[in-house]
Amino acid sequence: MSDNDSTLKDEGVSILERAARRLDHALGHQSSSSPSASQEAIRHQVYDNTLDLEQPVSLAEDADDSPQRLSRRGEIDLVSLRENGYIVPDSPATVTAEEFRLLKRQLLLNAFARGEGAIRNGNLILVCSTQPNEGKTFCAINLALSIASERDLTVLLVDADFAKPEILSTLGLEGGKGLIDVIADPSLNLSDCLIRTNIENFSVLPAGRQHHLTTELLASERMGMMIEEIAQRYRDRVIIFDSPPVLASSAASVLALHVGQTLFVVEAESTREQQLREGLAMISACKNTHLLLNKTKYSSGGRKFGSYYGYGA
Ligand SMILES: Nc1ncnc2c1ncn2[C@@H]1O[C@H](COP(=O)(O)OP(=O)(O)OP(=O)(O)O)[C@@H](O)[C@H]1O
Numbered sequence: 067m068s069d070n071d072s073t074l075k076d077e078g079v080s081i082l083e084r085a086a087r088r089l090d091h092a093l094g095h096q097s098s099s100s101p102s103a104s105q106e107a108i109r110h111q112v113y114d115n116t117l118d119l120e121q122p123v124s125l126a127e128d129a130d131d132s133p134q135r136l137s138r139r140g141e142i143d144l145v146s147l148r149e150n151g152y153i154v155p156d157s158p159a160t161v162t163a164e165e166f167r168l169l170k171r172q173l174l175l176n177a178f179a180r181g182e183g184a185i186r187n188g189n190l191i192l193v194c195s196t197q198p199n200e201g202k203t204f205c206a207i208n209l210a211l212s213i214a215s216e217r218d219l220t221v222l223l224v225d226a227d228f229a230k231p232e233i234l235s236t237l238g239l240e241g242g243k244g245l246i247d248v249i250a251d252p253s254l255n256l257s258d259c260l261i262r263t264n265i266e267n268f269s270v271l272p273a274g275r276q277h278h279l280t281t282e283l284l285a286s287e288r289m290g291m292m293i294e295e296i297a298q299r300y301r302d303r304v305i306i307f308d309s310p311p312v313l314a315s316s317a318a319s320v321l322a323l324h325v326g327q328t329l330f331v332v333e334a335e336s337t338r339e340q341q342l343r344e345g346l347a348m349i350s351a352c353k354n355t356h357l358l359l360n361k362t363k364y365s366s367g368g369r370k371f372g373s374y375y376g377y378g379a
């Protein structure tokens with residue numbers, strides 16, 4: 067993704083593609099390597115560390131999330147979003163909008179593939195990266211907004227960065243209960259936490275309140291059950307998880323056990339190869355990983371270009 071919204075130009079894209087290929091070359095075939103060892107390690111870490119949270123997540127009785135049922139409605143600040151370089155519905159075509167249009171195409175093909183190409187929980191997409199500030203939240207929001215612009219698709223954006231939740235503030239929505247609260251409190255319904263927005267087919271699930279047991283809750287069996295239930299319940303919906311840095315929190319590793327696709331953000335000229343290797347190993351439980359080269363800059367005649375690179379899909 068370019069970090070500037072300027073005119074798209076073909077030769078810029080090809081240069082970025084070359085950069086991406088070099089990145090691919092440097093990484094070898096990590097995404098297709100057997101994930102079993104690290105996956106098992108993570109599974110043990112997750113399921114050997116369960117809290118006393120044995121009550122099942124009873125989403126079945128909570129299946130009505132019709133507008134009447136949902137308790138909250140929020141107004142996304144579209145002007146602020148546009149001013150900060152985000153995609154907003156019905157705005158003129160921009161480089162960012164075009165880049166995310168290309169990116170979502172492959173993700174959506176995977177999300178709703180049928181038959182032999184079907185991916186388990188393919189409609190669940192984790193956005194992650196190794197370090198802070200590489201653009202996870204920026205990309206998660208833009209991807210969600212881009213998908214929401216498809217009139218026949220519905221998107222749920224989940225803030226899974228419990229330590230530094232930024233989805234609500236970026237969108238201009240008010241805080242409230244969220245994912246971590248539902249995991250911690252079996253009496254709480256998921257529908258009570260979802261926020262419908264002024265973008266018709268776009269809802270948000272906040273991270274929820276800071277909880278002193280967040281790490282344990284994240285690693286709990288209930289967390290896994292919750293994600294699986296969300297996947298089953300919203301089969302026709304694209305669910306995007308924004309997450310904390312892979313190397314700083316176990317959240318992305320835990321989520322990678324359940325999502326069908328991962329979008330791994332790599333910051334151009336910043337993310338180090340070793341960090342990237344370690345980060346990819348942490349989320350290797352998910353076998354469909356796409357690399358996204360973010361904050362690219364290429365200048366020719368004063369213009370800047372951006373692109374993305376799919377990896378191992
Ligand atoms: N492609 C881009 N174009 C313009 N600005 C960008 C781009 N990617 C990220 N940014 C900006 O960079 C800053 C950091 O991005 P962001 O908050 O998305 O990072 P993050 O990976 O979510 O960080 P953290 O791990 O701390 O949550 C933000 O101000 C964001 O708007």
Ligand SMILES: [Mg+2]
Pocket residue numbers: 202203204227232308309
């Ligand atoms: Mg973030």
